[in-house]
Amino acid sequence: MTTVIGVDVGGTFTDLVLHDAATGEIRVAKRPTTPAAPERGVLAAVDAAVPPDLLARCRHFVHGTTVGLNALLERRGATVGLITTAGFRDVLEIRRGDRDDPYDLFWTPPPPLVPRRLRLEVTERVAADGSVVRDLEPEDVLRAAEVFAAEGVDAVAIVLVNSYANAAHETRAAELLARAGFAGPVSLSHEVSGEYREYERTCTTVVDAFVRHRMGPYLHDLDRELRTRGFAGDLLVTRSGGGALTLAEAAARPFETILSGPVAGAAATARLAASLGPSLGIGTAVAADVGGTSFDTALVEDGRLPLLYQGEVVGLPLQSPWVDVRSVGAGGGSVAYADAGGLLRVGPRSAGADPGPACYGRGGTEPTVTDAALHLGMIPRGHISGGIELSEDAAARALAPLAGPTGIDGVDAVAVGVIRIAAAHMAQAVRGVTVERGVDPRGAAVVAFGGAGPVFGCLLADELDVDVVVVPPNAGNFSAVGLVQADVVRSAARTLVRPLDDAALPVIERLAETLFERLAQPEAVREVDLDLRHRGQEHTLTIPVRPAEDDVAAVSARFSEAYHRAFGHTLPDPLEVVTVRATSRVVLDDARPLVPAPPSGEGGAGRGTTRLWSFRRESFAEAPVVRREDLRGVAEGPLLVVEPTATTYVDAGFAVETHESGSLVITRKDRR
């Protein structure tokens, strides 16, 4: 086993988790995020929790960063120049012609990342089958280089039409650009994405060029700072598609890290489900991560993360693998309000960390989910959060004004309504990730974590008709745990539209081999996936294959099974290959256990009883408050289980016990 540090930079806090292999000890630290220079927050967390001798023993430093995402959100990145095929200069601006809000007459797309004057055309043309229709005109590239030099372009993206089928012109254009004296980074679309759809590929390539400018220097600075503190291991960066990239790879392909924010929690859930699934008797798990501003959920089947191959961030499509985590604006800070028609609504706006919920007493006056939970006793009264004693009076004062315009009778009923609506939002997001994949959520277990996740576990169980809720150890910091369990993963893809027949498999095998050579991880476990569809369809399902061993019948059978599961029927139509995907995975340490709970003794808020709302009974009851480490045997709800980073709410009709792994397992005794 090796000693690993994971540091995740979130919107509000930078979280650190350290697993010391020598002692089995777990350390956690939390420091405010420093958006202007995120490395300061990271280093502050390191300095607070990790003495130099321990840092020197760390083999891996796994970092989840939002540097790339922030560069896009703030539009602060490189000045990018784009070289494209003659006639296609405006692809980036024409987009797909659709609107983010189809009902908004005035909707306007965000300005393109590359202004029109820096989008330059070169004479050349490749056909869809890869044949060259017109040779590349070198003069055009040289002219572009002159414009880029005059305009102070930092980075260049080269995206030529149909380059997924033949990349020779892109490679040649890059050579010419270098020869013309352009010394900055160049992103080639066939290396970045390799998939068809010129707008999406252009966008991905431009994003790569845009954020690389920020990401490379940031990572190298952080690495240097860590080394001056004695760190001698490898700096790894989490990836949108799960796992982590080496520093060099992350600096070279930063777009692969942009959607990595919510992945760690899903990864931790997958690890938990893989290791505990058998003993708990659960095969399918749903991650339910409730934070301050959002609810993040993902479906984990057989311990595997669900992947998608095109994501979107701030309206920009990215052709990059990413873990299918859905976020909805229903978190502890989500604001409740009465709309113009007199209905009670919750979110997506959040009171955030500042001013925060009304009960924080920091100037917030709008009622939030946290205020409602406090009012109902779901968060223990007298609870200290971030050094602030939560104010029940402030919560009630904020909730009361909602009664009038909605016609709801009294503050208690308002609070109940806010929690029920928030839970319904969460349940819908869960239905989205499950039903769309043909999975009935009723057979799954809900894994509830994040500061407020365990508050909602029982409500989600009733909303979704689920019988088992698992609250992992260290529930409030569970996401960061996902970091210290990452593998090193690299992936590449190439569009290859052709029938799936006997001749296809050798072609796929050769293409996959080429992709693996580019990935250059000789020791790695190799995985090949195919995007397949029925001929005539557009949308694909991604199916794992072993090109050297599988025959067409085996691949087709696997596709049909997946298709039936997703859509409830099968079709006799022949299959078509669309994209070949190669993934190489180096498992850092197979033996890493689930991180156990931190040493007890810090204590939650006291013991005793509290006045707690039961949603099942629709009334208040005097219910026990139990410290997590004091929980023995099976306890029946209603009760609260408290620990330093989270509170678990157990309603009447549910029972809770501690599993040997340290997780709390809540079982639904009777169905509603």
Place this chain on the structure above:
Amino acid sequence: MTVVRTRYAEVHPGLGDGADPVTTEIIRQGLNAAADQMKQSLIRTAFSPIIYEALDFAVAFYDADMCMLAQAPTLPAFMGTLGFCVREAVEGVGGPAALSPGDVILYNDPYGTGSHPQDAAMVVPIFHEDVLAGYSVIKAHWLDIGGKDPYCTDTIDVHQEGTIFPGVKLYDAGRLVSDVYRMILANSRMPEMVIGDINAMVAGARTGAEALGALVRRHGLGTFRRCVARMYAHGEALVRGWFERLPDGVYQASSVIDSDGVTGRPIPFGVEVVVDGSSVTVDLTGCPDQVGGPVNCPLPSTVAAVRIAVSFLAGAGEQPNEGHFRPLELLTRPGSLFHPLRPAPCFMYGIPSDHAIELIIRALAGAVPGSVPAASGGDINALVWWGNREATGEPWADGAPHPVGQGASRSADGASALMYISESATRFTPAEVWEARNPWRIERLALAEDSGGPGRHRGGLGLDLSFRVLEDQYLTSGLARTALAPWGLEGGLPGRPNRLTVEYPDGRAEEFSLKTRIFLPRGAVVHLRTGSGGGYGPPEERDPEAVRADLREGYITPGHARRHYPHAVGEPGITGPAVRRSPR
């Protein structure tokens, strides 16, 4: 004169009064989420690019009274029109009493769907403990279901436009009715694609039915119905709240449709919008009689056009339900352009309906000056191609709408190259996907410089698309708004209209607007130049820095700048005069 009044009154007055507001909100969200699941299922299993790429479909839930529970954000042109299909489809098979669990009804009569026969609806009744609880319905565009051509711009009656299924059971209590199924396939030029789409639609509608069934089970039918009644009241209150702010009055606008597609004669028409308190009445009784070509707009699509125009402006930003439509009333005259009677041809119903949307918006400019934009390119610029592949002889067909420039508004320049608002959820097909699929090469896909209507705020740019055909094939052009330039507002100048030119290998070139079956020999090049947006406010009031930025980025040329914005482009080194601020 016979006048038909289309309005939606409350079906069960008072039913929602005691409903729990929290459960109402939970059910409202649940309905919208379930509609979205139905949409996702269809997109991911459909066979024709018109469904999965162009999203030319609508999915919705209706209650047992055929009031709209929810519609997923899809084609606004189908906004709320599925109620007509549900009613007609159910009547066609003998009414609600003739329905059983497992039924799937097929319906594509243009006078009930509002569109052409290719837009086929599947209606699935949803039962809760043997009681009819509602319907899930999907209407989607099939690539071909007979008709004189795969896409028709010159029909003279509805029977030339496709095979009509006037409400027939495709599944009877879960069992496929193979007679009907075989009839569908026998009447399509593209039976394989249609089979695929039928499967996708049935699967989607059943997914929806299950999701709605689960929602009803969770809350019980009684609670569900009470909460839905309250949800409608809530939607109605939202929209009335907006209308209340409009000054009462009668507002008018008029325009001209290019042609009926057969005689080539232009069709002038007008709209009248009456605002009275929190109610709005759109009066189309003054429109001309139904015409001999396929630009008649069946009543359901007229209703949709009015809803789009008004609800987009009302701006509630909500997924609509029946309640949103209650404050709206529509007056039409049977036998007229906007309420044609059988067998008037109506294949290109979208032309009058799209035109009416912008005209109603223009009329409302009189009520709420400053809150409506200038005209856009104004059309979806539908093109349809088909042929037989040279190598295999296999038939192929494809079709797509194309984006236009949007009108400028009081606060901003118009957006360039977005789909017309009636198809605002539709996406443009990538050139690389097209080339991988069809025998074409795209030669140019660009914003049209200088095309935006000049003004204090400039209209959005139109699109220039040129493609060379690599094999012989046919093209049908559904272009409208080719004669009338998109209007500006408040002193802004017009944009450019839509235009289609075919350049033949022998050097000859020809222009088309509404035209069926244009033969394109190998080597011909099709040039589509889509319309741009009109400008807003006088051009001389445009900020000189905005003019210079447009020049720098090449959205306008120096000649255009000198002609329309002389104040901004003085001699080099000399800045133009300061912006003259308008007094208003």
